[in-house]
Structure formats: structure tokens, C-alpha cells
Amino acid sequence: MREKKDFFLELANFITRNAYYIIAVVLVFTIILGFFSTKLKVNSDLLKILPQDSEIVVELLEEQAFLEGSDVMVAAFFLNDNAQPSQIAETFHDLIQNEPTFLSFVQTDLSFLFSYGIINLSQTDLIYTMYEDLQSFSGLLNGNFTYDFELFEKMDSFLEDIYGLENILQTGENTDLISTYYTLSPDGEVMIMGLTFNKPSSDLDYVNYIVPKVDSILTEIEKTFNIKTGLTNSYVTEYESNRTVMEDFRLTTTLSIIFITILFAFAFGNFTSSIIVLLGLIVSTLLTMGLITLTFGELNIVTSFVMAITLGLGIAYGIHVMTRFSKEIEDIGDFTTALASTYKGILFPLFFGMITTVIVFLTLFFMGLPAFNELAIVSSLGLLVFFCIMIFFVPTLIYALKVNIKISPFTAKIDNTFKKFPHFISKNSKMIFIIVVPAVSIFSVVGLINYTNFSYTPPGLISSNSESVKVGEQILKHFGNISFDTLQYLMRVDEDIETVKKELLDTGVVESVNSLPDIIQENLGEFSKIKTQLEGLSQVINNPIIISILKKYNLYSDSLKLIDAAARSSDLYHFTLNIMDIFPEDLRGNFLIEKDGQKYLLLEVTPKFSLWSNNGIKIFFDALGEKGENILGLPKATYKIMEMIRQRFYIPLFLSFISIWGITAIVRKNVVQPSEAMFSLIISVLATFGVSYLIGIRATFVTVLTFPLIFGIGIDGFLHIYHTFSNNKTNFWNILKSITFSLSTTTLSFLSFQFSRGELLKEFSLTMSMSLGFTWLFTAVMFIVNREMLKKFWKRKK
Secondary structure (H helix, E strand, O other): OHHHHHHHHHHHHHHHHOHHHHHHHHHHHHHHHHHHHOOOEEOOOHHHHOOOOOHHHHHHHHHHHHOOOOOOEEEEEEOOOOOOHHHHHHHHHHHHOOOOOEEEEEOOOHHHHHOOOHHHOOOHHHHHHHHHHHHHHHHHHHOOOOOOHHHHHHHHHHHHHHHHHHHHHOHHHHOOHHHHHOEEOOOOOEEEEEEEEOOOOOOHHHHHHHHHHHHHHHHHHHHHHOOEEEEEEHHHHHHHHHHHHHHHHHHHHHHHHHHHHHHHHHHHOOHHHHHHHHHHHHHHHHHHHHHHHHHOOEEOOOHHHHHHHHHHHHHHHHHHHHHHHHHHHHHHOOHHHHHHHHHHHHHHHHHHHHHHHHHHHHHHHHHOOHHHHHHHHHHHHHHHHHHHHHHHHHHHHHHHOOOOOOOOHHHHHHHHHHHHHHHHHHHOHHHHHHHHHHHHHHHHHHHHHHHHOOOOOOOOOOOOOOHHHHHHHHHHHHHOOOOOOOEEEEEEOOOOHHHHHHHHHHOOOEEEEEOHHHHHHHHHOOHHHHHHHHHHHHHHHOOHHHHHHHHHOOOOOHHHHHHHHHHOOOOHHHHHHHHHHOOOHHHHOOOEEEEOOEEEEEEEEEEOOOOOOOOHHHHHHHHHHHHHHHEEOHHHHHHHHHHHHHHHOHHHHHHHHHHHHHHHHHHHOOOHHHHHHHHHHHHHHHHHHHHHHHOOOOOOOOHHHHHHHHHHHHHHHHHHHHHHHHHOHHHHHHHHHHHHHHHHHHHHHHHHHHHOOOHHHHHHHHHHHHHHHHHHHHHHHHHHHHHHHHHHHHHHHO
16 A cells, blocks of 8 residues: 555656646647647548448449439529529529539430430421432432433432431420520429539549539629529538538537536636636647547548547546545645545546546447547547546646635535435435336337437438528429439349339339330330331431432431431330430430440439438338349448448447456456446446437437447446445545536537537437436436445345
8 A cells, every 4th residue: 555655646746846847848749739630620421431442432433433423413593583594594504614523414304315316206297208208219219310300309309308307306406405404493483403523422622622613603693693592412412511510520629628617617616727627628639639630630420529529538537636636635735745645546546447438449440440440549549638638737737837726615515515415315215216217217128229220311410401401492392302313223234124113113112213215205105106107218218329318418417327226126125225326425324334244224213202311221222122232322332331330330339348347347356346337337328219219319320339438438437436435435425526527527528519510410419418417327326326225125134
């Protein structure tokens, strides 16, 4: 015991003798790392959860390459009575052409696909007339007439027919092309235009460039035409998500520091010491953010709330130190001796508590996912920094600044309340037990159901009041059911299209399946009738003499090739495949792609419900089964990511439980206390998930982090309370106060996310805050209740 006492006294002497040197060194590092902390960014890309060479990411990038331009930015124009849609669209068209990364407009009128004449093949009157003239002309040629006015007359008539056919077949090109670039709502109040670019919406650097660029163009449109505009869809939501996460990170970090400082001042009633703790928080935060910047350069979607975690946990060290030190300095009077006594009482429990929490975070490495690996590292770094600053630097500041730690009258009242608290709990233990145990049991059962029904569709990172959401709602209001987000499905060209469509519709989750043959039939009519009309015309057109004449007059165009394709196609599906060679490559890629030496036709699949809410992604892809592999794009990747997290999360959950239980058993030298502690913490989280379920919060890849976090946070309180209960019951009230305020500051830190705009962070905030509340219930209340009930039980037995 004497060796330990000497160690604590030597440590306290070292702090006091070298106070100014320690402060100087910490300030230098704070300035350096604080500079780097200003460069810290947040990347909200969901794909950053995975290794960038993982099969899911590689497959998604390949699919995005196939579907170049599949990401759509939707520009909405809210028109007034004087607005001319075509004029606005033409102005916007001309301005956006100056952007080098702009790819094309999504031509909302599907007839643009048939500017080569497909939809006008049903112009039978001209085709019949042309067929008769061509037959006569061909007959005259074959009759070897060398000079005959009838031949010239038929030739003039034939050429006139060809020009007429060209005019009809090329209607889509000769009419106002701008009109195919926009769509008006039925009430005429809203016009939308879809834009594609040569870089995907997953490229956040590009997103952060292009959205403000297009927004500036729309601002110019607003000034010119005196209308309102807006943006929505993939590029905009990614932009707003990333910006929101970054702003929320800064806001919540600042608010956490402010809230914690206010609570600290409330608890200790000393303004000067509160300012010192505030300085400790700021220094710890800057050092941690600087180290994160140097280590990773940016935060990801999982680590974006790391400062709330480290602030909440880190301040607990400061509260334990100040709570114990304020009492020791009042009793002893000498700074060094009081500090040594403080270290003797709390240093080892705090150290082991910090180590167990770090171990909890390190178990996330076993998930094998970079985002969770980064969370493990940055959280552990943050805890180490906060531990050192709060345990050693804050006392150094108090000593160097000669701060007089006095207990205010208000603080004395708080202390008296906590002195009476154990007696109050003991006196009412039976009533508390009867109320708490059934309620917590019911909540835990509901919470287990919530956890096992893991949601693949967490709420968004952006607010429901964000621009993109509001614009999207306005579009739906004026247009009804319109979507730029239908899913692309790969069908091998040798498969039967009707069978594939039926199989998809039979899953019960698909509203409709559309293909190019469907669109052609909708515009063209019954193909068999058109084919009959065109067969004879095709035979005449393919006459070598006529081909030479057509080529001489530059009239052997793609339009006439379509006639030939229609004539030699057995059905509509084969006609669709035959005309692909006529389409330009950029248009062909919208319907036919080649992958691994196999050709695939792209089908448009419309789900019956939203994939991004109410666990839609899981329901949809579970119903599709193996067919889900043929779906292209982000929804399939998101499904696989969530499924991977769900399967792998059990590993750190199990390891964190075992490691904390084992370390606590070694420290306390028994197995009953760690078993009680871990059971209490598990029930705390399950009860939280039960309450969360009742208020509409589902278990997601973020909220499930509550389990290991509460294990790491809650075990600190149990270690302190076990240590004090065993060694010094007279200070039991003091440790209850310390635990209460440390959990309160941690709760305040997480509650700061309620001021964020992202719904995902708000849900995580509520889940963690409620879990901390249940943790306090089991640590500070049920700990006493359980012992009182056991004492009464054994008394009755005797």
C-alpha cells in the first residue's frame, strides 16, 4: 500500500513542479494540431463503409460505367402566367452547354427515341403510294426503256415520295428538339428537365462542384424570367447530405462543449474551474481532430459523430477528477496532497474504464469494414487524448492559475441531495423494483424484436425541410406519380422477354416492367400489320438499281434501313434487336449493353413502393431473390452493404461482451460483479430499442452501435461503484454524484445531435441518450435496489 501511495504522491509532485512546462508543451501541440483540425472534412459516401476493392464497389462502378449518365439531376421551374416553357428551356439549354462535364438532357418525351422514323412507320397512305410508284419505276427499269418520258415521270414521282418519306420519318429531328427536353405538369404550373453528366453522383468532389454550378445558372434563369427554380434527385441529395453532415459535425461539437460546460458549472458552482474544464475540452477536441486529419484526412458516415462520443466520454474523466479533488482539497487543504489522494481513489478505476472502452472500439476491427475500422481508431485516439488532458492537464491548469476550488452553497445543496439519495432508494426499493422490472422486461422484449428486424433503410442524412426534399414534394404534388429512379434490369437477349416480365411481376414487389419493345408497340401499334405493309416496299428498296439511285441522291438513310429491318424481323422483339445497329452508340447504350461477352437488353423495373423507407430495400430484394443480381445500381449495393453489416456486427458485439466481462472479472477478482454489470447494460440497450420501436425508430447500421458504446461507457460507472462500495462506503454518495453528472454530460453531448438537420444523427442521438438514461437507472438506482431486495430476501430466509 505504501508503494502505491508514494507513486501517487510522486505523480502529484511531478504535476506541480512541472506545471508550466506541461502547459507550454500542450499549447504548442494544440496550435499545431489545431491548424490541421481546420482541414478536416466529412465524406458522407455510403460506399466508404467498404474496402474500395471489394466486390460490391467494383461491381457498382462497372454498372455505373455501363449506365453512363444514369444519374439524373432534376431541375424544376415553377412557372407564372407570363412564362413561356420553351423559351425558358432553350435559355437553360444554351447556358448548360457551357459546362464541359454536361452530358445530355433526359428527353422526357419518349418519341425522341424514334426520331429515326420508328413511330412514323405507320404512315400507310404514303407507303402504299410509294410502293406502287416504286413497282412501276422498277418495272420500267427492268423493261430496258432507254428513253421514255414515263420513266422520268415515275422517277420524279419516286424521288418526291422518298423526300416525303424522309420528311415524315425524320419528323423527330426536324421539329423543335427543345420540346423533348422538358415536361410540363398537367396543371401547367411546373416544368422539369433532367440533366446527366459524365461523372457519377458518387464522386463527391464532383458533386460539390457541379451542384453550385447548376444552381448559379438557375439563379440567372430566375432573374431573367422572374420565376422560382429548384434542384432535386441524386446529385443534389448527395451534395446536401455531405454538406449537412459537415455542418452538423461542427455544430454538434460546438454545442456539446457549451452544454457540458454549463452542466459542469451547474454541478460545481465554480465559474473559474468551469472555464478551466472548458479549456480542457477545447484542447482535447483540437488535438483529437488534428490527429484524425493527419491519420485519415476526413471522417466517414460512421465516424462523423465521433466527437460526440469522445466529448461525452472524455468529460466523464474530468468530472470524476473534479468531484473527488474538490472534496479532498476541502478536507486536506494542501494542493499536492489532495491531488495525490484524488489519484489514489480514481486513477486506476478511470484507467481500466478507459481501457475497456478502447477495447470495445477495437473489436470493430473484426467486422473487416474500413469505416468501422476508422471509428475504432479515431475513438480510441480521442479517448486517450481526453483521458490525458482531463487527468493531468486540467489539474496542472488549476495549480498554475492558483484557482481556489471552493464548494458553493448551491453545490453543497446538491451534495446533500446525493447524500440522502441512497437512503431514499433503500427505503423505496420494493416499490421501485415492482415498477422498474416489469416495465424494463416488456421494453426489452420489444427491443429484441426491433433489433432482429434490422432495417436496411436508415433515415437520410438530410433534413425533411431541405431544398431537394421540398422540390421533390412539389414535383409529386403537381405531376402525381413521376420518377426518374426506376431500376434497370439486365435480361439476356436469348431469354424470352414475356417470361422474364411475368416472373418479375409475380414477385409481388414490382409494379411494372417496361422495355424498348413495349415503347415501340405503344407508339407504333400492332407490329404484324406494319410488317405486312413494309415487306413489299423493302423488296423494292433493296433493288440494286434503286439502291444506287438512292445513294446518288444521298437518300439511302437510316430511316430506309428501318423499313428493311421491320420487313425482315419475325416479331417485335427481333425488330427491336435489329434496329440497335442503326441507333448511335450513345442511344444504343440506353437499351442494350454487352457484359462478359454476353448481350443484355435493359428493362425498366418500377417497384410497388419506395425502396428508401420502411425497409423497402430489404423487402424488395428479398422478394426478388437471385433475380436481384440482375438489378443495376446503388439500391442493390446498399442492400448488400446493409446485409454485410448485419451479418458481421455480431462479431464485435460478442467480442466486446467477452472482453469487458473478462477485464472486469480480473480487476474485481470475481465473476458475479461483471455478470451483473453486463446483464444490466444489455437490458439497458434492449429496453432502449423497445422504447425506440414504439416511437418509430428502427434498428439501423448506426443505432446498433449503441450496444458496444453502452458496454464501454456503462462499465466505467459499475467499476467506480464496485470499487467505492467495497473500499469506502462513506464516499458512496460522492461516486453516485460523479456517475450521475458524467452520464448526464455524455447524454447532453449526444443530445446536441437533436440540433442537427440529419434525421439519421437525430435517431442515433435519441437512442444513445435513452440508453444512457437506462444505464444510470441500473448503475445508480437498481444497484442499491438489488442489494436491498437481496438483503430482505436472505433476512426472510433466515
